[in-house]
Amino acid sequence: MMSREAVRRGYNKRNYVVGAHTPPGWAPAVVETETTVGSLQYDVVEVPDGLVEQLRGIAVAVTTAPADIVSNTRDWWARTMIAETGGEPAVIAGVCAEVDSVEQVQAVMRLASEHNIPVTVSAGRSNVTGAALPLRGGIVLDVCRMNRVLGYDAESQIVEVEAGMFGDVFEEHVQNEYNMTSGHWPSSFGISTVGGWAACRGAGQLSTRYGKIEDMVAGMDVVLADGSFITVGAAGRSAVGSDLQQLFVGSEGTLGVITSLKIKLHRLPDYTKAIAFGFPSFKVGLDVCREILQRGATPAALRLYDELESGLQFDRPDQNVVLIADEGNPKIVDAVIAIAEEVSREFDGVELDGDALLERWYETRYLTGKSAEGFTRSAGFVADTLEMSGPWSALADVYSEVVEAVQALPGTLRASAHQSHAYTDAGCVYFSFRGEVEDPATRADWYRAAWDAANEVIVRHHTTLSHHHGVGLVRAPYMADSLGGGLDVLRAIKATLDPQGILNPGKLGL
Helix, strand or coil: CHHHHHHHHHHHHCCCCCCCCCCCCCCCCCCCCCCCCCCCCCCCCCHHHHHHHHHHHCEEEEEEHHHHHHHHCCCCCCHHHHHCCCCCCCCCCEEECCCCCCCHHHHHHHHHHHHCCCCCECCCCCCCCCCCCCCCECCCEECCCCCCCEEEEEECCEEEECCCEEHHHHHHHHHHHCCECCCCCCCCCCCEEHHHHHHHHCCCCCCCHHHHHHHHHHEEEECCCCCCCCECCCCCCCCCCHHHHHHHHHHCCCEEEEEEEEEEECCCCCCCCEEEECCHHHHHHHHHHHHHCCCCCCEEEEEEEEEEHHHHCCCCCCCCEEEEECCHHHHHHHHHHHHHHHHHHHHEEEEEEHHHHHHHHHHHHCCCCCCCCCCCCCCCCCEEEEEEEEEHHHHHHHHHHHHHHCCCCCHHHHEEEEEEEEEEEEEEEEEEEEEEEECCHHHHHHHHHHHHHHHHHHHHHECCCCCCCCCCCCCHHHHHHHHCCCHHHHHHHHHHHHHCCCEECCCCCC
C-alpha cells in the first residue's frame, strides 16, 4: 500500500512548464522568409488593418508579427515539427488576440461574423493532431487569460472554472482548497487547459476509475459563431431531448467557443494498491484486461504494454506487462485488486513487483510515445502516436495488423503499442511509431504513409479512429470512410450553428 502523498507525488510531477508550448530540446525555426502563408495554410483570409485596430479595442493584447504567429500557434503535432524544423513553419499568417472575459469573446465573434473572418480558438496547444492550427489565417483567439475558478458547490462536488485554466493549476487548486481531485490526468496535464480537455474529448490516465472528460462535465457555457451566448448541460441525468452539451464536447472549436465548464470532482483518495503481471503475448494481455473489467472491477489504471514498450517502460522486454493500480476506499480497492489478481493468475501471469513498477511508471510513462528512447536520434528521426478504440473482439487483430503495416514501410524503425484505457465492452490501443528519414523532402511522405497504413486497418475493422486525441487535421482524410453518412449529419450541424464556416475551418473532416 502507498500513502496518498506517494500517489499524488507521482501524478503531480510537473514534466512540463505551464504554457511551454515548445517541446523540450526542440529548436524552432527562425522565420526569415518572404512567404506570407505557412506550409499548411490555404485560402488565407487576411485581417484588414482597420479590423486589427478594432480588435485592439476589444482584446487584452493583439499581435500580427509572423514570428509571433508561429510561436503563438505552435502545437505538439509531429507534422508541425516536421514543417518547422524543415524551415517552413506550418502557420505564418494570422492575427493573435488574447481575451480574458466572455464579453470579449462575444465581441470578437461578432466582429468576425460581420466581416466573415475565420476564428481559431487557441489555448494550451498541447494537441497532437493539428486541431488548433489556423489553416485559413484570420483571428487566433487565445483564451488562456480566462483562467479563474468561478465557484464551488461542495454538496454536489462540482466546481465551475473558466476554459483557459491549465490542468495542473486547476488540480492544485481543487486539491488545496477543497481536498478534492478531478481524477483527470492526461499526459499533457501541465500544458493543456480544462477547455481543451472538453473540446478534444480527452482522457486521463486513470479514466477507468474516474471516466473520460465527457463523463466529468456537468455543464458548460459556449459562445456561438454569431457572438450569442448559451449554457448547456446539467448535473445528473436528464430527459429533455438530445444532449446539447455532448454536441460541443469533442467539437474542437468548430461549433462554438467554450468559455467555462462545471466539472465533477472526487474526494482525494488516501489508499492505493498496485500489482503487475507479465504475459507471453499482447493478445493474452488483452484477454486479461477484458476479463478484469467484465468481472466488475474498475481499477484506476489498467495498462498493458507490448514487449517493446515493456522493455522501454519496465526493463522487461521478455514480457507483455499488465500494470493494475487502484485508489480510493480501501474496501473497494482491495476488492478490485483481488479480482485483478485472480484473473491474472488464471491466465498464468508471471507475478512482478507491482509497487516498484508503479513507481517506475510514474517516472517513465511519457517515454513510450514520441520519445527516441532506445533509438539513435538524428535529424531524420520522426516519431508519433496514434490511439484508437474498438470492441475487445477486434483489438488483437487491429494491434497485430497495424504494427505489421507500419513496420513494413521503408524508413520505419519500430512500431509498438499499449492498451491504455478499458471498458467492459471495448478498449483503447495506443500505438507509437518511429521512423528514420534523412531526406527532408520525403520525411512528411513517410509520416503520412504511416498514418494511412494504420488507419486503413482501423477503418477496415470498423473500429473508431480516435479514443481521446481527436481528429484535427491528421485524421481528417479518414473521416468519410469512418463515419459514412454520419459525416453529412455533422456537416449539417456545422452549417446550422456556423453558416459562414468561420469557426476553426478544415478540422474534423469538415
